[in-house]
Structure formats: structure tokens, C-alpha cells
Amino acid sequence: MNERKKSIADSLKPTSENVVSHFLIHTMNEILFGKDYPNFRFDFRDKEAIKYISEFYQNYPNGEEYYGDRFAKILNMLTSQEDAINNTIPVMVVNDYKSFFESLRQYYAEIIDLYWKRTTYTSFPVYEMENCFTDIWLRATPDDFNNPEKFLEKQVMLAKDKTLEKYDEEVSFGRISEFGDNVLCVKNGYARTWDEALREFQITIYDKEHYGNEKLFYKPQYTLPVIRYGVYENNGKKVCYIGSIQDNSHLHSGGLNDALKKKVDRSKYKVNQDVDAEEIQGIEPKQVIALSIFFNLLSREGITEYEIPSLPVLDYDYHIKRNEKLLRDFNKRWDAEMIEAFPGGYERDKSYLERNYGKEDLVSKIKTERLMKTMVRMLQHFPKGLVTGYPGDADSMMHLHIPKIKNKDDINGELLQKLYQVTSSKREVGDVEF
Numbered sequence: 001m002n003e004r005k006k007s008i009a010d011s012l013k014p015t016s017e018n019v020v021s022h023f024l025i026h027t028m029n030e031i032l033f034g035k036d037y038p039n040f041r042f043d044f045r046d047k048e049a050i051k052y053i054s055e056f057y058q059n060y061p062n063g064e065e066y067y068g069d070r071f072a073k074i075l076n077m078l079t080s081q082e083d084a085i086n087n088t089i090p091v092m093v094v095n096d097y098k099s100f101f102e103s104l105r106q107y108y109a110e111i112i113d114l115y116w117k118r119t120t121y122t123s124f125p126v127y128e129m130e131n132c133f134t135d136i137w138l139r140a141t142p143d144d145f146n147n148p149e150k151f152l153e154k155q156v157m158l159a160k161d162k163t164l165e166k167y168d169e170e171v172s173f174g175r176i177s178e179f180g181d182n183v184l185c186v187k188n189g190y191a192r193t194w195d196e197a198l199r200e201f202q203i204t205i206y207d208k209e210h211y212g213n214e215k216l217f218y219k220p221q222y223t224l225p226v227i228r229y230g231v232y233e234n235n236g237k238k239v240c241y242i243g244s245i246q247d248n249s250h251l252h253s254g255g256l257n258d259a260l261k262k263k264v265d266r267s268k269y270k271v272n273q274d275v276d277a278e279e280i281q282g283i284e285p286k287q288v289i290a291l292s293i294f295f296n297l298l299s300r301e302g303i304t305e306y307e308i309p310s311l312p313v314l315d316y317d318y319h320i321k322r323n324e325k326l327l328r329d330f331n332k333r334w335d336a337e338m339i340e341a342f343p344g345g346y347e348r349d350k351s352y353l354e355r356n357y358g359k360e361d362l363v364s365k366i367k368t369e370r371l372m373k374t375m376v377r378m379l380q381h382f383p384k385g386l387v388t389g390y391p392g393d394a395d396s397m398m399h400l401h402i403p404k405i406k407n408k409d410d411i412n413g414e415l416l417q418k419l420y421q422v423t424s425s426k427r428e429v430g431d432v433e434f
Helices: 016-033 047-059 063-067 070-079 097-118 126-139 142-146 148-160 258-272 285-300 315-333 336-341 343-356 360-381 414-423
Strands: 041-044 091-094 171-176 182-190 199-206 221-223 226-234 237-246 305-309 386-389 397-401
Touching: 016 041, 016 047, 016 070, 016 097, 016 126, 041 047, 041 070, 047 070, 047 097, 063 070, 091 142, 091 148, 097 126, 097 148, 097 182, 126 148, 142 148, 148 226, 171 414, 182 258, 182 414, 199 285, 221 258, 226 285, 237 285, 237 360, 258 285, 258 414, 285 360, 285 414, 305 360, 315 343, 336 343, 360 386, 360 397
Parallel strands: 041 091, 237 305
Antiparallel strands: 171 182, 182 199, 199 221, 199 226, 226 237, 305 397, 386 397
């Protein structure tokens, strides 16, 4: 089959000119003044950088005609010594603006490539470029704000990594007796630019009665939390960055039957056997199961080092502003006439609003305390592992070491041992009879 023809406008291609132009004209304005985006400031330490940016604005054709006083306002924010907004706004310190823009260009080129792989579309939209340049900073920790050049270089490595590409097409490990002989599958999926990492590891349990039916567009399934991650090389050793573990089961509930859900929900609590009550409280068993499978597969790739970020600088403000926009959009769309005409759509949007609005404190807790606690809990099941650093020790990360898993005896817990045996099998994918 011939590869589909892809097209991208000249103005959207990953050239230095396009990246610098879009960032200075559009992204900088959104970051500094946008009401729907968490604002922060730039501190370009190199005087040549300010000169370069100033000359760009001065020489931009018909700048005032198209953008009014936007360029002057941006320059004022970049050169003013006093914080014109408040004294708590984050500041990103850029020491090497050339490296900054070049790494951003390389990252954007990877985003384009991932877009073609993630979608079936044949043209690249403007909003993907816009999202790329604003959303990347949502992952930045305090250390990254002090060294964005290094942060961008790391993001390029994370985007390029192909460690788990063998799972880019869904892989089946066959029927699992502990899950009622339903079928365990994994897939190395693609996250979005605003997510905590660009790749997400998806683990799905399919209803055994329907898995082999090729005529079904959507097969009844039970999804475990997705693990948003990336792999990069540090000092000659591969490190797995885990940005989040998120339950997306509500996205798949339409194809889930009660029997499958009840079976897996009963089975998941087996991971709590012989675990201290203190280590169980506040930990979702599904996350433990998902992480154990993920650790098993990465161990086969020789990866033993993990890092988990503390709460990124912009995350809390991002969710506050996102919620404000969510409420505005909801009220704007659903007047009495629309509610009467589309009651189902109204209830769906209302449910989504209730599930998300005002939850920034909960999201913050889930992304920090609960994620860190879950990682520590994993050491109950991988007893040879250890925490080698906490956020604030040397950087903004929790560092975890899980030695190569040699056999099931390196794991505590009967269910997780079984999953290790299944996922470490030497058989080829698909060698399971249904």
C-alpha cells in the first residue's frame, strides 16, 4: 500500500525562520498576556538576544498594521526590570537564545513526525504548531525554568526515542486466567502536546468472547491507567521519565460489559495481599498492576532507572485557567433553547464539567503526593528496588532504581508474578490460540 501523501504549508515547516517568527509573534504574546494560559516571563541574560528580538520586531513587515502595539508590549516585558504583573509570576532564565530556538525547532520537527504517526490526516494544521510552542512548558519543573536549553534538549531526546516501538502496533499476551481468561494487550500510544509526556503506554483487557471477532469495530474492553512516559539517555544510560499515570476508563465505558468489569475489579485487589495497610491506603490497585507490567517490559529493554517529576511550575495555574474557560464555554453554549433541543449533549457536557471544574487541588495532589506514594509502593513488589533521590535533594525529580528483573522471585505478589511470567514469555506475539 502506498504511503498517504502528506502536506504541510511552507509557513508551518520546521525551519529556523518559521519557529522564531511564530514564537516571537504569537507564542510570546500568549505566554506573557494570554488569559487562558498560565503566564510567565522570560529573562534573556544575553544582551545580544534582546537586540536580536528587538530588531526582529522593528524589521517585521507592517508589524504595527497587523499587530498594533503587541511588539512594544512584549519588548517592554522582556526589558523591564520591574514585574509589571505581580512578584509571584514565574521567570524562565534563558542564557543561550540560539540554543533555545534551535532545540525548539528540533522538538517541533519531532512533533510534526509524531502527528503523522498519531493521525490519519494528510495536512498539518496551524493549531498543532501553536500547541507545540505553548504546551511544552507545562512539563517544566523549577530546574527547567532555570535551564530551558537543557530542558528542550531533553524533550527532543524523549520525542525521538524508539525503545518500545515494537509495541506501536497493539500486542497481545493472550488469555490471563487471573482476569477470567480475558485477553491482555499492550500498545505504545501517542499522547498530546499538553499531556505530561508525548508517549503513553496503554494496557487493555479485552472480553474473550469478542476479541477474535474481526467484524467488530469496537470490542468490549477494560482499560488500565495509561502511563505517560518518555525515555532518554543520561551519562550513557537510558532513563525512563514517568510524567503521570491516568485513568481513562471513562473514555471506553461504552463498550464495557458488566461481567468483564466485575471480574477484573475483583482480581485487581489481589495485589494488596500481604501488603501493609499503610501501603494500601490511597493507592489504586489498577495503577500498581499497570506499573508492574510496564516495569517488566522496560526491564527487558535493559532500563533500570526511573525519574518522576515534582509538580511542574505551571500546572496548578494551568488547571485553574482551564477550568475558568471550561465554565465560560459551558455557559455560552448551553442556554435554555440548546438544553431543550439537545438534552443528551447537555447532560454529557454537564457531567464533564462537574468531573473537572474546581478540581485543581485534587489534580495537584494526584500528580505529586499520590504519584510519589504509588512509586514507593512499587518497592513492596520489587523489593530489590530503591529510591535513590527525592525532589529537592539534587533536583526536582524522584529517582527510582529497579534492578533488572531476572525471574518471578524478584517480585512480591502472586498476581504480579503471574503477569511477569506472561509478559516475559519468549513466544512471539500472536502465538496464542483463541
